Amino acid sequence: MTITQAPGKTTTTQAPAPRPRVNLEPYLYLLPHALLFFVFTVYPVGYGIYIATHRWDLLAETQAFVGSEYFRNLFTPGTPQFEFFWRTLINTAFFTVVTVPLLVASSLGLAVLLHRPIFGRTFFRAVFFMPGILTVSVMGILWRWMFDNQIGLVNAARELMTGAGPIPWLSTEGLAWIPIVVGTVWWTVGFNMTLYLAALSNVSQSLYEAASLDGATSGQQFRYITWPMLGPITLFVTVTTALASFQLFGQSLVITNGGPSRSTQSVTQYITEEAFTNSQYSSAAAMGFVFGLFMLVLTAAQFRIMARDVQAVEQK
Incomplete structure (x- = not known):
């Protein structure tokens, strides 16, 4: 602050405040992630929108702008895109509705059993976890052979026990889902089981001891202690x-190749077919955006509902 004296009066002027220095160090730490995020997320999304709004032809010098034509095809009855996209989306939704409860329940049940001090529990933990290290192609070939219409192990065991003829598992609508669902549960249950085992190890044993002294049965202990304490990990799983x-892609591709009559074809498998078999890149890009938006909305709704349930349990 400076003071200026003039004849008959004194004026005071405020000195300008020093400008704050910008600390660039945090932004330098964020720069590598920002570059990777732009290169592998922002740019592909923007380029995908460009392809979806143009009639994309790899051999053409210019790509004609068509606006929302390929998006409208997905919502216009009578177009092949409308018929096959929504049919395969329903197939994928059916697979999700069936497998998610099976995977959550089976992994939780295995974790509760193998958390107890039983003989050989380390061996059984390894047995259930090991299928998860297989690639989807190996898993698919294994379960395709297991349910083969003629030489499959399932048909051979059935014929040995009952004397009945083979069942055409892979070529019958409805039955073709069985090897895909069973194989997926066998393949991935070990990872979720490991997550539940880690969560169970964090539950204090004093809670169970206090419940036992109060006369609570094992079922009551699971309902009022184990299940509420596993709420956050259940939400994640x-x-x-x-x-x-x-x-879903690899299982249906390897085991049934989407058949019979596209009854087990997933939406990602159809999008891949539309792009790389039919060479309809713009149509496939539009399908990818619609499917991605559907997954985003579904996941947000699922997370909101289950998070609210977890908070309600914790408040109790």
Whole structure:
């Protein structure tokens, strides 16, 4: 602050405040992630929108702008895109509705059993976890052979026990889902089981001891202690399992190749077919955006509902 004296009066002027220095260090730490996020997320999304709004032809010098034509095809009855996209989306939703409860329940049940001090529990934990290290192609080939219409192990065991003829599992609508669902549960149950085992190890044993002194049965202890304490991990397992199930691709491709009559074809498998078999890149890009938006809305709704239930249990 400076003071200026003039004849007959004194004026005071405020000195300008020093400008704050910008600390660039946090932004330098964020820069690598920002570059990767732009290169692998922002740019592909923007380029995908460009392809979906143009009639994309790899051999053409210019790509004609068509606006929302390919998006409208997905919502216009009578177009092949409308018929096959929504049919395969229903197939994927059916697979998700069936597998998510099975995976959550089976992984939780195995974790509760193998959390107890039983003989050989380390061996059984490894047995249930080991299928998860297989690639989807190996898993698919294994379960395709297991349910083969003629030489499959399931048909051979059935014929040995009952004397009945083979069942055409892979070529019958409805039955073709069985090897896909069973194989997926066998393949992925070990990972969720491990998550539940880690969560169970964090539950204080004093809670069970106090419940036992009060006369609570094992079922009551599970209902009022184990299940509420596993609420956050159950939310995580359910959301991640649903996301993985909606991305069904390899199992149906290897085991049934989407058949019979596209009854087991997933939406991602159809999008891939539309792009790389039919060379309809713009149509496939539009399908990808619609499917991605559907998954985003579904996941947000699922997370909101289950998070509210977890908070209600914790408040109790």
